[in-house]
Amino acid sequence: MFARDRARAGALRERYPHAAEVFGLYLALVETWESVGDRVPSDGAVEWAHVHVLPRVIEATAAHGPPLLAAAVRIAVGNGLLAPASGAGPPAALNGPLRTAGDSGGGPLGTARGSGGGLLDAWLAGEELAPVERYLARATMRVVPLSAPTGHEAGRRCPACGGAPQLSYRTAGDDPLVSGRRMLHCARCAHEWTFSATTCPQCGETGKRTVHAEAAPSGSEEPRVGRGTAAGDALFPHLRAESCEACRGYLIDVDLGRDPHAVPHVDELAAVPIDLHMADHGYTKITPNLMGF
Numbered sequence: 341m342f343a344r345d346r347a348r349a350g351a352l353r354e355r356y357p358h359a360a361e362v363f364g365l366y367l368a369l370v371e372t373w374e375s376v377g378d379r380v381p382s383d384g385a386v387e388w389a390h391v392h393v394l395p396r397v398i399e400a401t402a403a404h405g406p407p408l409l410a411a412a413v414r415i416a417v418g419n420g421l422l423a424p425a426s427g428a429g430p431p432a433a434l435n436g437p438l439r440t441a442g443d444s445g446g447g448p449l450g451t452a453r454g455s456g457g458g459l460l461d462a463w464l465a466g467e468e469l470a471p472v473e474r475y476l477a478r479a480t481m482r483v484v485p486l487s488a489p490t491g492h493e494a495g496r497r498c499p500a501c502g503g504a505p506q507l508s509y510r511t512a513g514d515d516p517l518v519s520g521r522r523m524l525h526c527a528r529c530a531h532e533w534t535f536s537a538t539t540c541p542q543c544g545e546t547g548k549r550t551v552h553a554e555a556a557p558s559g560s561e562e563p564r565v566g567r568g569t570a571a572g573d574a575l576f577p578h579l580r581a582e583s584c585e586a587c588r589g590y591l592i593d594v595d596l597g598r599d600p601h602a603v604p605h606v607d608e609l610a611a612v613p614i615d616l617h618m619a620d621h622g623y624t625k626i627t628p629n630l631m632g633f
């Protein structure tokens with residue numbers, strides 16, 4: 341199920357030294373997701389993930405994550421992030437190095453979240469979470485099927501779960517009717533859906549789009565990002581940001597015509613230099629990606 345993710349993350353880790361830590365962590369997460377396999381129960385999946393997946397995500401992050409994220413995760417665990425699930429007791433998988441002595445749960449985070457999946461329920465309900473909590477919830481819920489929403493805005497929201505778009509991509513292909521079709525990829529579940537190529541996926545405004553991409557390499561290590569489409573010899577020839585001047589939102593667009601091997605939701609993680617440029621210019625990503633950019 342994650343074979344393409346694994347292969348692509350391995351290739352991008354070599355290609356993009358600036359993102360080596362991010363892809364190293366992503367590969368560790370893929371291993372965690374694959375180890376869960378198809379064992380997720382259809383009933384009580386969230387509670388199950390809280391007990392069986394979240395601790396593994398925490399361990400993978402502490403071992404392979406960028407130092408700041410790994411430290412933030414340790415602190416969150418120390419603050420009772422894993423405070424379980426109504427009287428279920430701490431998950432057995434926590435008898436590792438992350439289990440703090442005398443931690444009986446009930447820390448400030450645990451008590452605030454109530455019972456059940458705690459953190460995961462809060463994420464599902466769309467509650468405001470700290471970045472590290474959002475990361476842990478997303479990485480854990482990656483293996484949990486989400487149910488269909490009711491009454492959300494059609495088109496700009498995921499038809500499968502109601503989530504916001506993470507990114508868009510253009511399909512490749514020789515068929516002119518199919519080529520260039522724009523797809524949105526959900527930030528909450530793995531679902532993808534077709535969407536207008538000229539409309540803002542956040543506010544619905546049409547025709548106020550600006551494209552930002554890497555200019556031709558200057559010879560320095562740092563990619564230079566500006567308006568327009570990327571040069572063919574750019575570090576990210578297939579990645580660009582599409583912003584909306586009405587709402588100042590943006591997302592990363594992946595052009596499969598320029599790199600047919602791209603796996604959009606994996607490649608998007610490499611676009612950090614573009615994200616930094618967009619933040620510098622006052623744009624806000626519609627949805628931060630798994631790694632928080």
Ligand SMILES: [Zn+2]
Pocket residue numbers: 498499500501502503526527528529530531
């Ligand atoms: Zn979705």
Ligand SMILES: [Zn+2]
Pocket residue numbers: 540541542543544545584585586587588589
């Ligand atoms: Zn907009």
